[in-house]
Amino acid sequence: MAHPEERAAAAVAAPAELASVYRLAESDLAQVGKFILDRLTNADATIGEILRYSFRLGGKRLRPLLLILAARACGRPTREHYLCAAALEMIHTGSLVHDDILDGARFRRHLETLNLHWDSHFAVLAGDLLLTKAITLITECGRPEVYPIVADACRRTCEGELLQVSCQGRLDLTRAEYDRIIEGKTAALLEASCRLGALLAGQSEGAVGLFTRFGRALGMAFQIFDDVLDLTGTDAETGKTLGTDLLNRKLTLPAIHFLQTAPESETSAFLDLLRAESFGPDEAEKARRILLASRSVDYARRTALDMVRGAVDLLEEFRRGITDQDRLAALDSLRRIAEFIADRNK
Numbered sequence: 001m002a003h004p005e006e007r008a009a010a011a012v013a014a015p016a017e018l019a020s021v022y023r024l025a026e027s028d029l030a031q032v033g034k035f036i037l038d039r040l041t042n043a044d045a046t047i048g049e050i051l052r053y054s055f056r057l058g059g060k061r062l063r064p065l066l067l068i069l070a071a072r073a074c075g076r077p078t079r080e081h082y083l084c085a086a087a088l089e090m091i092h093t094g095s096l097v098h099d100d101i102l103d104g105a106r107f108r109r110h111l112e113t114l115n116l117h118w119d120s121h122f123a124v125l126a127g128d129l130l131l132t133k134a135i136t137l138i139t140e141c142g143r144p145e146v147y148p149i150v151a152d153a154c155r156r157t158c159e160g161e162l163l164q165v166s167c168q169g170r171l172d173l174t175r176a177e178y179d180r181i182i183e184g185k186t187a188a189l190l191e192a193s194c195r196l197g198a199l200l201a202g203q204s205e206g207a208v209g210l211f212t213r214f215g216r217a218l219g220m221a222f223q224i225f226d227d228v229l230d231l232t233g234t235d236a237e238t239g240k241t242l243g244t245d246l247l248n249r250k251l252t253l254p255a256i257h258f259l260q261t262a263p264e265s266e267t268s269a270f271l272d273l274l275r276a277e278s279f280g281p282d283e284a285e286k287a288r289r290i291l292l293a294s295r296s297v298d299y300a301r302r303t304a305l306d307m308v309r310g311a312v313d314l315l316e317e318f319r320r321g322i323t324d325q326d327r328l329a330a331l332d333s334l335r336r337i338a339e340f341i342a343d344r345n346k
Helices: 004-010 016-024 026-040 045-056 062-074 079-103 120-141 146-167 175-199 205-232 253-261 264-275 281-292 296-319 325-342
Strands: none
Touching (some): 016 325, 045 079, 062 175, 175 253, 253 296, 296 325
């Protein structure tokens, strides 16, 4: 029987709006959870505790859910799907641990982050350990065509994070650079999830490409909405530390659009705040209010909504000719996830 902390670590924080979607994939996610639980055990008690805690900071299990639903839309999930889904969730959780260190975040899902609960030394190594456990899961899959897909997703995720760090404080960041960052740091794993779901179900190259594009569009939209939430949300609503982007002088789409389109008097005031030698929470809050009073937050939302609509259109293209009710139910669930992302507030 699993340790109570392990059960908590493997639990899925399913949003109420998606309850029926998670029920559709419930038995499959339970299989994924078993593989995750197995990897959270460790002979050393401290390491085991840290691993279990890191997974309690996770949440919706969006990547496994997308992979499973893509598999169901294309056929039936297999053991290989479960192994890959568990591996991608391990990679994602490791990246969250590292993100919290980089952002100086203190809370996630209303819990102290790993770097606050222990310290950044423990957190860095825990994130690395989760990645090695993910590699083990992928090798157990025994499907060589999977290896370059996961490796590429990991590479792009790391490159996106590195590019973001290298651009921190860059007040001339372009939209193209921003897109490269979020294509890597967020979209790469969602893209890989959808791609593997279709590939391992034996779909044609065209169908696999369609699900790949769906996952990429969803990932891009997800991150843009996340960046908007960093400006508009509250810590209490989201359960994590917000306001870190501006505090770290990290430009996201609302700020980029504002600097490109607002009157010079407004952009000058905004830039003066970010360039101030005494820059801190007060200056970041003033900069946030400037953005909220502009058209740029709405522009970012509309941009993400367009991406979601494009993703849904891809599903409709795949739907043509399908009559199997189970596959249609999975496609409907994927569409509902896209709609949830377009309307998320946490």
